[in-house]
Amino acid sequence: MKIDPNNPADLSAQIASAIRDAIVAGDLIVDARLPSEAELAEQFQVSRATVREGLKRLAAQSLIRTQRGASGGAFVNRLSFEDAYSQQVTTSTLLLSMNAVSFDTACEARYALERACAPLSAARRSADQLATMRAEIFRQGQPGLTDEAFCASDVAFHRALVDSAHNPVLSYQLAGAVEAMQPLMNMITFTARDRQTILALHSRIADAIETGSGSDAVAGLAALEEETRKLARDVFTRRRTKA
Template sequence: MSDNLSNAKKHTDLSTFIAEKIREDILTGTLVADDRLPSESELSEAHGVSRATVREALKRLAAQSLIRTKRGATGGAFVNRLTFHDAYPQMASTASLLITLNEVDIATACEARFALERGCVRLAAQNRQDIHLDIMRREIARQKDPDLSDEDFCASDVAFHRALVDAAGNPVLSWQLAAAVEGIEPLMNMITYRQRDRDAVVSLHEAMLEALGSRVGSRLETLMDYLRDQTLRTALS
């Protein structure tokens, strides 16, 4: 098999190289969403490598959600659409991994989360829809249930803040915050909430709901600061 790749980078394996090349085509728009790549046999001929090598390259791309594969007559590898929604879990999982592997303490994680969220609240106050208020009202009601487990309380908290961020109406913000908030959920899950702590959080949530309803961004910022302090106190107690 001819080595028409001999001019390539010397010290990377072929599957990386080929994956990189296809990735380029996707990034530059040569290949667009739902395009079908050539079959594995065609790719192996085109690049002068074996089918096994091509497959390894395709697996790399699949692991990054850049392509999907389908078997059968009309099957093959197709360029993924990669919506923000699809990228949520990937992002959150990476964030979670980074935080646990690097032993980030809960104070640092909280600080980051509230700092980012604080940046969104003015936009949220400006762009919020009624549906966001409805979601937040519903979650507050759940949070008032004293029989809720700490884990469920935390999950409801995430949903509440997710709605707050979504209210900003900016998909990029929602995506980034989803990572920040959901990525540190494992850490938050280790917090033990006493009833007094929960009451404090819930009343802050209610105040935030009202501020968002009347579109007072500056009030929301102040409340976020209170909430950050409250959460830190609870976490470190």
């Protein structure tokens, strides 16, 4: 692990990079202890403050964890799917909001990916996840539910659908696509009739998952995508005429 001493700025980034590369390359395995900050400072010929800034960068990506005290230090962290989920959701949310991604583009991506899951979900769903889906459908039918709560329940329903595929890699990749759309969905006002329509489609999808029919689930998702886009179109045309 070496850094470039000719570039006296950005030292902390270089240090982070060097250590990150060592982790990715497998030179530092999970739970391995890094040298102490003082030792790293000597190795890289920089001050302890600079080393610390570099380590904080790695901590922000959950690549290391630190522990105080004797025999403490910085340890290579086992990157858990859970840790990765939340980062993925934050990143995806900001990507959508900062890059003016259209509702249609985000929606298309989300449903294309969900349809990819559906056949696997139908084949493997556990009773637990099916129960979650049914429970969320029930919640969505409750009167007096705010639009935001309705959207949150919608996300929970789709999460259960995705998780039914029992493939953590798929769940991880989809977490971003599904949850990042929530702020966009929150802009929609759902009338009682809108909710009924969505609820019926959710039931249709849940039924397909229960009976193990992947193609029915895919068809249900396609119909749901259609409906979602229609609602969004209505919102935007209404906004435009109002403004």
